[in-house]
Amino acid sequence: MPDPLETIALVGNPNAGKTTLFNALTGAAQRTGNYAGVTVERKSGEFFTPHGRKLQLVDLPGCYALDGSSPDQEITRKTLLGEFPGEARPDLVVCVLDASNLERHLVLALEVIELGLPVVIALNMIDFAEQVGLRLDPAKLAEELGVPVVALQANVGKGVLELKQALRHPFPARPEAPWKSGPEEEIAARRRSRVFQICEVAARRPDHHSSTRSDKLDSWLLHPLWGALAFIGLMLLVFWSIFSFASVPMGWIESLQSLLAERVTTLMPDGDLRGLIVDGIIGGVGSVVVFLPQILLLFFFIGLLESSGYMARAAFLMDGLMGRAGLSGKAFLPLFSSYACAIPGIMATRTIDSAKERLVTIFVAPWMSCSARLPVYLVLVPMLLSGKASTFEQAAIFLAIYALGTLAALGVARLLRGKLGPDEVKHHFMLELPPYRAPQWSYIFRHVGGRGWSFLQKAGTLILAINILLWAAQTYPKSSSDDPAEQLAHSTMGRVGKIVEPIAAPLGLDARTGTAILTSFAAREVFVSSMTQLFRVEQGENDEETWTALRKKLATETWPDGRPMFTLPAILALLVFFIYALQCLPTSAVVAREAGSWRWAAAQFVFMSAFAWLAAFAVFQIGSIFL
Amino acid sequence: MGLATANDLQADSLLSLSQAKVGCDFRIRFLNGPACEQLRQLGFCESLQVRKLADGRNLICSVCGTRLALSRELANQVMVAVA
């Protein structure tokens, strides 16, 4: 029976490039799994030394120290001690350190050495250390620690061969840990002074605080006034870029959509399945997939900002404002992302440390008016300014719409944060401001690709299923009429709309509009097409024409007693309803998953629906008095 | 913390990082408060040199060549002496 493979454990700080090294060593031969009982990922793989020996490599979770209580630290510590159930004790530990941060990273190395296993130090990112002028002496470091030290730059593969050679048989001797002797409680202090000693000898730093290029940039970008202005300017630029660059591919997707619908309509005989495919699937899923360009662009810009180092500055600048809403600077990115689509925004809340703050951010994210609301706004806003409306007035109204959503979100966030109470472990604002550097394109494109793909996956499964069900609600039971408006009124959706009419009336709306609102719970843009159907408006050559026809029709609609239906207060009420209502079941599904409980998603849905109704009610009633 | 009593005598020459003057160099003497571990993990360890770069609701410091931002509350827990 062949000997079991010897196991090498990989430990290191979270940002030391451990994963890059792991990938460089194992290549495609890696496996992911889970540690028993926890949801932390377990990565293992195999590689060969230059002498042909096969070794198993296990990537332990990144952590700053071994003596903590976080799941990462526990798993790492227990595995190294051989105490983790189901995990064999490794035969050797490779400790990956960031060469430009030895003062902080060496503590972990010392803790690992204390465990009595053979150790090899991988001194990673030496290129960067050299760049910042550090005078590193790997040989001296090896001497001081009593373990082999290999300098490397894992992202280009430099030094990986030397590391493999250091892992040849026999393994290096177990090192001594002289600082261990002494009172137990003071071992941490002894470790730190040992680290200090070692750094003096093996990692000399020139004047630490000399003003670097990054500092000069930061004197502007972190300036209370100029920094804020630069920030706002940058955000507006990103926003504008997303909306303008995305419009071309969005047009392609829409054309593809209508092409597909046409083909299916010609190829299939008339029937339910055709209706399901054309309206439910192509129409429904298509209206969500059409946002893929915006989402990709958003993630691209986020990747760009993060990779260049600016994102940390943005979090710093935003911390003050977010603080007033009971959130931290880290909540800025998820909320900002939600202006394009709340789904990736909510997923981005994973970076927030405080669990309660994270829940609050998830809760209010849908009020950052996402781009799905735009078609509704674009149809309704011109109705507010009948006649000559300057672009300035239109822009002002749009700004007011976004402001309404954002301010309400921050206000509710503050209240909710207060209600949830303080965290058990207090989370403070602390952030490393990395030096500015050129963006890493490979990382960015991988990131964007990953996000885009997971969005498409969600569209292909969850959104598809929801659209099929909503199509069913709009189709069954069937009426014998050929008129689509009649069909809709006869179906489950239409009947619910009729039942719901007493709720719509105080907002100045009737059953038809109520039904259209119900259909928009699949996707908000569906509101426009539903309204077109229900009010029997002829479809034009393109969206613009249809919308103009729709506006004309709505302007002439009256109640049975002759009063005009779509008066200014009614339109305002409808607009306000769309600002505040949570009409995206896919979002609710993501909320349920990220928050870990469907109750949170349900509470959010109920709260936002109630709030939207009350706001619309208030606007209509008060508006009817004054306008 | 056991250290606190011994350092009481030196307390007068010590100040918290939040009280420290911007642009000056200091050496971290000890950490005193509930967030010690978090501070150490971020990079604020005893006997390291720190320069305060900016003040405000959140401070910006330079420690071992790394620029770090931390809240005022956290900075209150870092006791430094003029280097």
Added chain:
Amino acid sequence: MNDWQSWAALAAVILALLFLASKAGRKKNKNCGHGCGCGKK
């Protein structure tokens, strides 16, 4: 009106219902113990 189409559409609707029901069931059981703020799957 094609009968097979109506049946097929109905089948699709039922499948969708089952799919969503299974997801809802999985969501309730999927509790990693320390809240989903840990950033791990």
